Amino acid sequence: MRIFIAGIDGYLGWPLALYLSQRGHVVAGADLFLRRQWVAEMGSASITPIVSMADRLLAFAEHYRQPLAFYEGDLRDYAFVEQALREFQPDAIVHLGEMPSAPYSMLDVQHAVFTQTNNLVSTLNLLFAMRDVPGCRDTHLVKLGTMGEYGTPNVDIPEGFFEIEYRGRKDTLPFPRQAGSWYHWSKVHDSNNVMFACRMWGLRSTDIMQGVVFGTRIDEMNGDPRLLTRFDIDQSFGTAINRFCAQAVIDHPLTLYGKGHQQRGFLPLRDSMQCLTLAIENPPPTGDYRVFNQFEEVYGVTELAHKVQKVGRELGLAVTVHNLENPRIEKEEHYYQPDHQRLLDLGYQPTHDIESEMRIMLVDLLAYRDRIESLRDVLIPDIRWDGTRRKVGFIESQ
């Protein structure tokens, strides 16, 4: 299949290009390198030293001996999107080209506006190009959403839609979303726009409500450091397990926000690649809008910190776990029971050995101990959901 990756320079985009190429697919991608800028704006950098796209492409060519067309440009520019699709004629588009951080979106009005307009406009441009570029009407859009779209309702979370009875009548309706940041809401807005385009124009899409991804590598990097993906640890672009592992290797306490009783769906990077590929290789029928909840298992964040602590200690690291004042406004105690059956039905085989994955990560990150140490300052958040900006303090664990 011919697969176009929007956001191919990112944490998921780059390994996905390798993973799909390994399986014999023809890959192209687009990027504007904004992720590198955003992380720099946070005073941070990728812990894994990532090379330029030119060098990535050179290394790719050496290992994979097949073309990888790269389009440098802005997905908010319709002419750019149109030309890329017209030239490449993809069977599937994986849209990873969005601003993916909740704290970044909560910084101030400019960042909130940027997040929502950047994410909505890129998706609208892709939808219109699929409708209007000859040969692309049947292209399958694999759109990255997030489990965070649903929030933490007091009922089970289905995969996108649910049948309800209300005042004696029945209907199947989109499951209500209750996101927790401007970023998460941008994903909800996108989901609604994609659902509408499929219904209006007979486009087809898989909307992936993905959990939190963690990991430093997939096998398809072939041990070549030029093929590594980025790995962020700052408050905006570093997510829970990744940040815990970085903290563990520099003897920094693992930081839980608030009580640390929050539960979320998680999955290793290699599982994300497997799941996205299953979605791509098993497209829905034309005109169908389907939703997958994509994660391996629900974990409590405290439980995950203790797993990192256990594995870290096995590696001789002195790991402590501390609670921080919560910079976010979120429920810290909540019911959480999301369905995640559809990818299993397609053949998803979860790794399930989360501690082995953590061990690989810690060993990988030990090689970059100095880089992490030099970025120690970015590990404690200061972007607060109430609009103020000041470092949060440690609190008693609860």
Place this chain on the structure above:
Amino acid sequence: MRIFIAGIDGYLGWPLALYLSQRGHVVAGADLFLRRQWVAEMGSASITPIVSMADRLLAFAEHYRQPLAFYEGDLRDYAFVEQALREFQPDAIVHLGEMPSAPYSMLDVQHAVFTQTNNLVSTLNLLFAMRDVPGCRDTHLVKLGTMGEYGTPNVDIPEGFFEIEYRGRKDTLPFPRQAGSWYHWSKVHDSNNVMFACRMWGLRSTDIMQGVVFGTRIDEMNGDPRLLTRFDIDQSFGTAINRFCAQAVIDHPLTLYGKGHQQRGFLPLRDSMQCLTLAIENPPPTGDYRVFNQFEEVYGVTELAHKVQKVGRELGLAVTVHNLENPRIEKEEHYYQPDHQRLLDLGYQPTHDIESEMRIMLVDLLAYRDRIESLRDVLIPDIRWDGTRRKVGFIESQ
């Protein structure tokens, strides 16, 4: 109360300024006059000859002998929004400053992107200004949504939220939205953003899911033609009853889209003013996000066309009703039972004499027969939901 009307030059904004001033409130408003441009872009113009804002303000001063501060500027410019709120210090903001047309938003990718970014950014700017401008944290945002956010589900439509039982557990959740155009989705996105801001920051808002408004006047125009509001009849900015009345006075068939069995909530312009004022004068508690469904009654569009026909014939007009090919993709037969209790509880007294209102409209519009005749071409739509643009044809009534 001090009330700031965003979009004060529009169909609802201008009469609301008069209505509120008559009741003793102090009004200010902002506009960039985009509505005048959009209608011109549709090849049309207001049937009522509206004067410049300078002349409107002069007439206002003559009749009302109180200040009306006008801010010309772009609500997408945060600095503009911030300065206006800082200066005026409103108790309430009525946000009518959005692009309000479904067909206009469906024209092409540029219009879809414009609609969603214009509407979202203006609302985000107002929310952040309410949070950050000293003295505005407690300001009440009256945000105009639309009944079209809900679509036409097969169950009753509550006012914003509903309690459900799902797999044996209960929760109160936002009612799922199923909008039918990029414009309507922009309103859903806005509603979600406003709900989130209230939850995060303790702002307060009333989100008005308004039905289709019709009418040429309210009493507070005092018979002065300079105080008239605009009246549009083109496919994008002219809505059902207004368009029917314009068609009736030039002997053009009243045009129903498709079978004409669609049902919608409608209300006269004077009821819209009454309802908005009730919402303003009865603000919710700080931190509350409440939703009102705002309409007088649900009518079938065929039924309304026949009412216009009846009243028109009483006035000596030869009125016919014809079905057109439907340019939209929408359900033409559907269940429709939306709640609308909350405004009644606050004291809303519906006009309920829709035929009297139609008579006033027809008499008013007969004075502009030549203007309507000169715009006859804009009465048949050509913007289709499938992305093509060509005039729809007449079909047999069904």
